[in-house]
Structures are given as C-alpha cells and as structure tokens.
Amino acid sequence: MKIKNICCIGAGYVGGPTMAVIAEKCKDIIINVVDVNEERIKKWNSDHLDELPIYEPGLDEIIKNCRDKNLYFSNLIEEKIAQADMVFISVNTPTKKKGLGAGKASNLKWVEECARQVAKFSNGHTIIVEKSTLPVRTAEVIKSILDEAKNSGKRNDFTSKTFDVLSNPEFLSEGSAINDLVNPDRVLIGGDNPEAIESLAAIYKYWVPEEKILRTNIWSSELAKLTANAFLAQRISSINSISALCEATGADVREVSRAIGSDSRIGTKFLDSGPGFGGSCFKKDILNLVYLADFFGLPEVATFWESVVKLNTWHQNRISQLITKNLFGTLSNKKIIILGFAFKANTNDTRESAAIQICKDLLEEGAYLVIHDPKVSPRQIETDLKKAIFQTNQIEDKSNNIRESNWSFANNLSSIFKDADAVVVLTEWDIYKSINWNDVSNLMRHPAWIFDTRSIIQGIDVKESGLNFWQIGDGLI
Numbered sequence: 001m002k003i004k005n006i007c008c009i010g011a012g013y014v015g016g017p018t019m020a021v022i023a024e025k026c027k028d029i030i031i032n033v034v035d036v037n038e039e040r041i042k043k044w045n046s047d048h049l050d051e052l053p054i055y056e057p058g059l060d061e062i063i064k065n066c067r068d069k070n071l072y073f074s075n076l077i078e079e080k081i082a083q084a085d086m087v088f089i090s091v092n093t094p095t096k097k098k099g100l101g102a103g104k105a106s107n108l109k110w111v112e113e114c115a116r117q118v119a120k121f122s123n124g125h126t127i128i129v130e131k132s133t134l135p136v137r138t139a140e141v142i143k144s145i146l147d148e149a150k151n152s153g154k155r156n157d158f159t160s161k162t163f164d165v166l167s168n169p170e171f172l173s174e175g176s177a178i179n180d181l182v183n184p185d186r187v188l189i190g191g192d193n194p195e196a197i198e199s200l201a202a203i204y205k206y207w208v209p210e211e212k213i214l215r216t217n218i219w220s221s222e223l224a225k226l227t228a229n230a231f232l233a234q235r236i237s238s239i240n241s242i243s244a245l246c247e248a249t250g251a252d253v254r255e256v257s258r259a260i261g262s263d264s265r266i267g268t269k270f271l272d273s274g275p276g277f278g279g280s281c282f283k284k285d286i287l288n289l290v291y292l293a294d295f296f297g298l299p300e301v302a303t304f305w306e307s308v309v310k311l312n313t314w315h316q317n318r319i320s321q322l323i324t325k326n327l328f329g330t331l332s333n334k335k336i337i338i339l340g341f342a343f344k345a346n347t348n349d350t351r352e353s354a355a356i357q358i359c360k361d362l363l364e365e366g367a368y369l370v371i372h373d374p375k376v377s378p379r380q381i382e383t384d385l386k387k388a389i390f391q392t393n394q395i396e397d398k399s400n401n402i403r404e405s406n407w408s409f410a411n412n413l414s415s416i417f418k419d420a421d422a423v424v425v426l427t428e429w430d431i432y433k434s435i436n437w438n439d440v441s442n443l444m445r446h447p448a449w450i451f452d453t454r455s456i457i458q459g460i461d462v463k464e465s466g467l468n469f470w471q472i473g474d475g476l477i
C-alpha cells in the first residue's frame with residue numbers, strides 16, 4: 001500500500017519535528033498534524049517562526065519550506081483521520097499519578113482516546129503507527145479497541161474498516177532532533193503484517209539507507225525503545241555515582257570518563273557527569289520497565305533498574321546539599337543565580353529537568369533565586385516550581401513556606417550578578433561559556449561561589465578572579 005496521506009495525532013516534541021522531516025523528504029505525501037490544543041496549533045501556524053511551540057535547531061527552516069504545501073497543522077482531528085491511510089499516534093504518555101501502577105506505569109488515557117478516535121473516524125484500511133514512548137504490549141490495547149470497531153462495523157453494516165498496528169519508536173534526542181531524524185542510526189519498525197511494515201519502510205526509504213531500517217516483531221520494537229533509554233540513563237547514573245567518588249578521593253571524573261570511554265567496548269558517549277538526567281523519557285521509561293518487571297514476577301530485575309532512578313534523585317539532592325554546605329549551611333538572605341533551567345542545552349523543554357529539583361531545594365533552604373535561561377519562558381519556570389513545591393507540601397504535609405517573591409526571572413545576563421553569593425550552572429548553554437568571571441567577581445558579594453554542574457566553566461579563570469569554584473566530580477579543587 002503506497003501511503004499518500006498521513007495524519008499525526010499530537011503536535012508535540014515528537015510529532016512536530018518528525019512530521020516536519022517526513023514532509024520535507026516526501027513531497028508527494030500530504031501530512032496533517034492535529035492536536036486538541038488550539039493554542040499549540042496556532043503557534044505552529046504562526047507567521048513568526050520564532051513563535052513555534054518548540055525550539056529545535058533547523059526546525060523553523062523546514063516549517064518555512066513545507067507548511068501549507070504538504071504539511072498542515074490543525075485541530076480538525078476527525079476530518080484528518082478520515083482522510084488518512086496512515087495515522088501516527090504521538091500523544092503524551094506521562095507516568096500515572098494515581099490508581100493501579102501509580103508512580104511507575106504510563107498513563108495510556110490519551111493513547112486509548114486516539115485509538116477510539118481512529119476506530120470511529122477512519123475509512124477503509126488504516127495503518128496505525130505507535131510513535132509515542134509506550135509500555136510493552138500497548139499495541140495489544142490499540143488492536144483490541146480497533147477490533148471492536150471492526151466488529152461493530154460489521155454488525156451495523158457500516159463500510160468495513162481494516163487496521164494494522166505498527167510500532168515505530170522515536171529515538172530522536174531534543175536539541176538535535178532534526179539531525180537525528182535526517183541521519184538516524186537506525187529506524188525500527190515492529191509489526192506482524194509484512195505489507196504494513198513495508199508501507200512504512202517505503203516512507204523512510206526516501207532518505208534512510210535500507211540497511212538502517214530494522215524490522216522486528218511488535219513487542220521487541222516496543223521493548224527496544226524502553227531498553228535503549230534505560231541503557232543510556234544507566235550510563236549517566238553510573239558516571240554520576242563515580243563523580244561523587246572522584247570528589248571524595250581526589251580523582252577527576254572527566255579524566256575517568258576519557259580513560260574508560262577510549263575502550264571501544266564502552267565508547268565515549270553518555271559519559272558526561274552532570275546534575276542528573278532529565279527529559280520526558282528516561283525516568284518514565286525506566287519506571288515502565290520496573291513496573292513491567294514487577295508485573296511479570298521479576299523483582300530483581302525491577303530493583304536493578306529502579307536503582308538507576310534512585311541514584312539520579314540522590315545525585316540531585318547531593319548537589320543542592322553541597323551548595324548549602326559551602327555557603328555556611330544556610331541560604332537565608334542569600335542571592336543565588338541559576339544559569340539554565342532546560343533539562344539540557346538547545347531545547348526549551350523543562351520536563352524532569354534537574355533544575356526543578358535543585359531550585360526547589362535551594363528555595364526551601366531560604367535562598368532568593370534569579371533564574372536565567374535563553375529559551376525557557378518565565379511562565380514555564382513558574383509552573384514547574386509551583387508544581388514541585390506543591391508536591392513536596394502534599395507528601396510532607398507542610399504548609400507552603402515558599403513565596404513567589406523568592407525568585408525572579410532574568411532576561412539577560414547583564415547585571416544579574418550584583419550582590420549575588422553564588423552562581424550555579426545547571427544547563428550547558430554556550431552563552432555561559434564566555435562569561436567574564438573577572439567582571440562577575442567585581443559584582444558579587446564575597447566570599448562568593450561558582451558551582452559548575454556541567455563542566456563548561458574554566459576553573460582557572462574563576463579562581464584567578466577571586467571566586468571559589470566547585471565543579472562536578474573534581475576531587476582536587
């Protein structure tokens with residue numbers, strides 16, 4: 001089946017960039033990206049490309065080339081499903097907050113809703129592609145909803161509908177999404193109908209070499225996605241655990257990373273110690289694995305993977321505590337500059353960002369924070385901090401002792417350092433690499449500290465400016 005019309009449900013960090021690249025590479029396919037969120041769709045259609053809802057290098061250029069030619073954004077969910085030969089499901093699947101599997105299992109409410117919409121509004125044969133990160137066996141849920149639609153169609157003598165379900169997990173990394181999509185290491189397609197698999201493979205073959213397109217059964221594909229993210233996160237927790245040991249023993253985690261990374265069996269990637277991994281996928285996917293392992297009676301497997309998340313949380317707390325300790329054990333009446341709030345550079349995404357936990361801890365210690373990020377909006381920061389503080393208050397049953405006036409947002413770096421006691425680098429944005437620490441030192445209140453959790457600051461410049469310096473995993477400072 002040659003695909004001519006695609007509908008992607010969900011115009012978020014996965015759906016938006018993925019469909020933009022397919023549109024750019026496959027000019028003869030019509031692509032409709034639909035979303036329930038009207039504000040988000042309005043932003044995708046904005047004439048001002050800097051207003052797109054997602055910041056991703058290179059995305060604006062593709063949107064300029066393809067939008068309203070073969071790529072359309074709208075809220076017309078029913079109509080666009082009806083026109084499509086292939087429907088991608090790219091909706092959010094956050095961790096469940098209550099009920100069965102709370103805190104671990106993914107909430108599939110939105111995926112289920114999509115399956116029902118496809119069942120209702122599709123015509124003829126439709127291939128459904130799971131793009132969102134999903135727990136293993138989600139395809140089964142989708143299939144049973146679709147089967148029901150098929151059967152009720154027959155009973156009521158409606159036009160007969162047929163479906164195939166494929167798993168095609170996304171491996172793109174935010175900040176380099178366009179490059180990851182254009183030059184993928186591999187494309188994974190899981191399914192049980194070879195014809196449906198080849199229909200999707202034919203789309204990728206427009207630009208991806210055949211040997212990079214892997215076909216598997218549907219469960220292997222779903223599990224491979226969770227496993228890939230769990231392995232990557234595990235490397236980060238491993239190196240972060242070693243950073244603490246480096247600080248205690250006089251070793252340097254950068255040297256350790258370089259030494260182990262040059263072993264070709266280990267490799268150099270994902271060995272940068274930082275403030276702890278963030279992003280929408282790592283924690284969620286590991287917790288899904290934990291839930292699955294428990295569900296299938298494998299508690300040792302569950303405990304093994306859960307420790308990766310526990311280490312990450314411990315590591316973030318460790319950073320907040322050492323900041324407090326170095327500032328004489330109290331942050332009351334102290335001004336701390338936070339450089340970076342996104343979970344990594346080159347994205348405006350803050351989901352699970354280490355900055356949320358660390359800022360919350362510092363606020364609880366009584367600090368006054370000035371937060372800078374070149375791409376994250378003050379509104380987003382406010383939402384994240386309020387949520388984090390609210391959650392702690394609920395768990396610990398204490399009243400909210402943090403006032404909104406305890407932090408502010410800075411648009412630019414000029415003059416924010418005045419009278420500050422400390423600067424904490426939490427995101428590795430390029431602009432922080434060229435800060436003149438001499439000028440900063442003249443403005444700060446001494447003794448003053450610079451805490452670099454991302455290894456992007458030249459310690460020698462900082463120290464020569466009369467500032468105290470701490471860098472992640474450096475045991476010689």
Ligand code: UDX
Pocket residue numbers: 170171172173174175229232236269270271272273274275276277278279280281282343344
């Ligand atoms: C991840 C996976 O890489 C991607 O394949 C999947 O599709 C989605 O999840 P993403 O969340 O965009 O992508 O970011 P990634 O680059 O993997 O970084 C995740 C977190 O780990 C960030 O907070 C980052 O700062 C941190 N990290 C990464 C480190 O602390 N050290 C490293 O060496 C690498």
Ligand code: ADP
Pocket residue numbers: 009010011012013014015034035036037040077090091092093110113114132133280
């Ligand atoms: P991801 O990082 O997985 O792309 P996002 O939260 O950025 O996640 O995007 C998911 C999008 O899916 C959101 O814009 C949300 O409004 C949309 N969405 C969720 N459920 C539905 C639905 N049933 N129909 C259409 N859009 C939906």
